Amino acid sequence: MAPLPLLAAACLACTLAMFGTGLSDLRQMLATKSVENIQFLPFLTTDVNNLSWLSYGCLKQDWTLIAVNTIGAALQTLYILAYLYYSPAKCPVLLHSLLLLAVLAAGYGYFTLLIADARTRLARLGLFCSVFTIGMYLSPLADLAKIVRSKSTRCLSFPLTITTFLASTSWTLYGLQLHDPYITVPNVPGIVTSVVRFWLFWRYPPGQDKPYRPLHA
Numbered sequence: 001m002a003p004l005p006l007l008a009a010a011c012l013a014c015t016l017a018m019f020g021t022g023l024s025d026l027r028q029m030l031a032t033k034s035v036e037n038i039q040f041l042p043f044l045t046t047d048v049n050n051l052s053w054l055s056y057g058c059l060k061q062d063w064t065l066i067a068v069n070t071i072g073a074a075l076q077t078l079y080i081l082a083y084l085y086y087s088p089a090k091c092p093v094l095l096h097s098l099l100l101l102a103v104l105a106a107g108y109g110y111f112t113l114l115i116a117d118a119r120t121r122l123a124r125l126g127l128f129c130s131v132f133t134i135g136m137y138l139s140p141l142a143d144l145a146k147i148v149r150s151k152s153t154r155c156l157s158f159p160l161t162i163t164t165f166l167a168s169t170s171w172t173l174y175g176l177q178l179h180d181p182y183i184t185v186p187n188v189p190g191i192v193t194s195v196v197r198f199w200l201f202w203r204y205p206p207g208q209d210k211p212y213r214p215l216h217a
Helices: 004-020 023-032 041-060 063-086 090-114 118-138 141-150 158-178 181-203
Strands: none
Touching: 004 063, 004 158, 023 063, 041 063, 041 090, 041 118, 063 090, 090 118, 118 181, 141 181, 158 181
């Protein structure tokens, strides 16, 4: 297996590349000054995921987790602020954002005030992060079923599929190297869903006649 510093660098590069695919949505918002055909929920859930893993990295004192998720949370927050600025319906966006802050505050209170033992806190936070990440990777399965029925992959993003596969693989190997199941296990579904997407691209090549909107992981 590759040395830990090499895996850490791969995790950093591949994950930031995956987060960077959201820049296309940011550019569209800035160019059109609207949020048409852009989904808000992926920004919000990814921000929660980044902040949760950032907390886990701080408890574990893992600088790879800290660096990746600090940058990821900053990017997702930027996307959320841009969406809020250009969205004509600001109340739902504000409500969801405030709900996010409330969930984070409740989680912070639970993990820091109610769980005194540091090892127990790390284990429970790791379990929460793992379950949340698995849910994010499995959430597009319904969309993949629609692609099979429609025999069209125009709504899939090939760059996002590649970066998700590389990031999930890097984190899986990194977790194995650290003997940390909370890092290893939740990234396996990312590999599986990426392979399914590669198969769909091979089975139903995207047409060149229409632009497509990417599905977020």
